[in-house]
Amino acid sequence: GAGVSQSPRYKVTKRGQDVALRCDPISGHVSLYWYRQALGQGPEFLTYFNYEAQQDKSGLPNDRFSAERPEGSISTLTIQRTEQRDSAMYRCASSLLAGAPDTQYFGPGTRLTVL
Amino acid sequence: GDSVTQMEGPVTLSEEAFLTINCTYTATGYPSLFWYVQYPGEGLQLLLKATKADDKGSNKGFEATYRKETTSFHLEKGSVQVSDSAVYFCALRGRQATSGTYKYIFGTGTRLKVLA
16 A cells, blocks of 8 residues: 655755645554654654644754644644754654554655755 | 664675664663664664564664663674665653653764675
């Protein structure tokens, strides 16, 4: 079946612009996670959802970052007034179960470059 | 807070050599432990996991044992192949004391290069 998809795959934007990154999880998966990965580093947790409820947003760097999952499926990560330091790979992952240490399935990521 | 430390790469081995990639963790409570692999040009995928002390996760000839006494989860493979060349990430899933929610913490990754 289809895996986790993310769009766009690449995004180049100018400093100060807003960007919206989309994640389409595997159908039926309850949990959805957002990560940011800098070059040469591991994924850094940003936030996650169970169904449409945002469970933990402690990893969001500041209030320019927000995420939503209004219908418990597709999620959007929005970065307002982008800055050069926001440049990174943004990864989405989904898992079938909410409470268990279930396998996370990662999407291909969105490479964001802020000029 | 919780953290994961893994050995720095790159690790370069000849085909059929023995592989060890060290991973240690710091966490309160009883986290679950994972190894993820990222092949060139691809996303991360789960390689193996262990959910409690003394559990051994294994997959594709790789294995790792959850050692609570040494807070370690070292990845091993007896005979590596060129196709194992990738970046390997150690990770933990721990429960946050204040919120009660779960969070995944990843190590910085170890690049493995296997030469024919």
